Amino acid sequence: MKSLWRGVYPAVTTQFREDESLDIDATLAHVDALIEGGVHGLIMLGTVGENCSLDAVEKADLLKATVDHIDGRMPVLTGVAEYTTSLACRFSQSAQDAGVDGLMVLPAMVYKSDARETISHFRTVASATDLPIMCYNNPISYSIDISPEMFDEMADEPKFVAIKESSEDTRRITDIRNRCGDRYTLLCGVDDLVLESLVLGAEGWVSGLVNAFPAENRLLWDLAQAGKWQEALDVYRWYTPLLHLDTLPKLVQYIKLANVECGFGAETVRAPRLPLVGAERAAILKVIRDAIATRPDTSQVQTDAALAS
Template identity: 85%
Template sequence: MSSHWSGVYPAVTTQFREDEWVDVEATLSHVNALIDAGVHGLIMLGTVGENCSLDAGEKVDVLKATVDLVDGRMPVLTGVAEYTTSLACKFSQAAQDAGVDGLMLLPAMVYKSDARETISHFRTVASAVDLPIMCYNNPVSYSIDITPEMFDEMSDEPKFVAIKESSENPRRITDIFNRCGQRYTLLCGVDDLVLESLILGAQGWVSGLVNAFPAENRLLWDLAQAGQWDEALKVYRWYTPLLHLDTHPKLVQYIKLANVECGYGSEVVRAPRLPISGVERAAVLKTIRDAIATRPTGPPVQSDTALAS
């Protein structure tokens, strides 16, 4: 199946009103800001989008509104994180009907499936839709590891076109290339490993902090694509304390707080998540505000290709 997802793809936050109802209008406002900043595609309802906190109807409402807003200007993907394979198939079909361009598929939630069960889950969902699929590997958060050997075994399914690699082990980029060649498009899914991953051959970046710092994400991406590694390293070193916020269990709260500090949306989350407070809040705010005070303006990127991407 033809699809090539490269560049900066935000895992977009879902906005809520103070009463925790989904605020579709505010979510779309944020999507517009990300598009204006030059992202290459959108992933709705990922971990950062609080997928598992929304019911099926709310998810479809968000997807339909986003697809209508984007109107074909860039790919719109949705996270698929359901408790059973049948529910994942049902939601994937609803997402296809809503007009999304692809799925970001996770293993089934809660139950820790073994390799045979995980592969069966992925194949069954693929058979239920006619969409390209980004396979999301995040053993750190979800305790299921999709190994290079498993991706090799699944390579006969043409709907599996990409891998979001979030194992926090950059060796995996090389291991997947060595095992599977150019079969999959590889995207970095861990913000504070992105430069390492790009050097090793990743072709895209699914990012959380891009929600608050979209221009800086795009700057780092363009510098790397232009081969301006010294300048990219300067931006990365400035950015890394912020990017560490993406690898914490409270990444949703941290990223939404960063959004507010940068003028995007609200920090309302849906319980059982709660906005952070006290010493923890003060520490995260210091990281965010220090970064805002020293944010790079960025040198001109010399590559015409990078600027046009």
């Protein structure tokens, strides 16, 4: 298998009503806004999509609705973040039945597996479906590191086609390339390391803040692809205070609040997460509103991108 997953991929927020019930229609409306903003594909039910806050039926319903809504216009992937390997296999089978184009697989949740156990988990999940897999490495949040040596060992499994690298160590991009060549499509998984990762050879990124600023994400991508590095750097410097929000424990609340400020969706989250209040809310709102007040013009670059596509 060869991955065609490159460019800007949002980790899409899942929308809830005020009573915390799943709102599929609102989620799909937000998906439409992301598409209009120029994203290249969708990742449903990632961390930002509150994967672990939905039950199995809700996940299947949301994926089926999304696949039907997209109707082949772009790739639809789903996060796979379960507590055991068998549950991850079961969910992956359900996702394949729903029609998704690929899986973004994490190590099993809670238990801190060693290298042998982690590789076994990924290989077993790969055997459960026919779908290509993006391996998600996020040792900062999940305390399990998939090293370049482990990816080299896993390279004989053709379903492993891409890596979402979120170790916060940009040296990993070069280390994986040096060890594995172009075996994997590499995507940056840390919002505020995007430009550095593109320079080092990443072929796109999975982003949280793209939910609120899809056109600006596409602008940054287009400028980088055109080799307009100074212009890309100018956009990146504007964007970075926002992108920092993706690296903090309350990233879901921060991103949903940014969504609301930009006119997308609601900020409702499922407990134990709670909406922001007080000084914390005021501080995050200032970051968001300062960025909105100074956001770059995206119209010309998007027009050029549409003409080139």
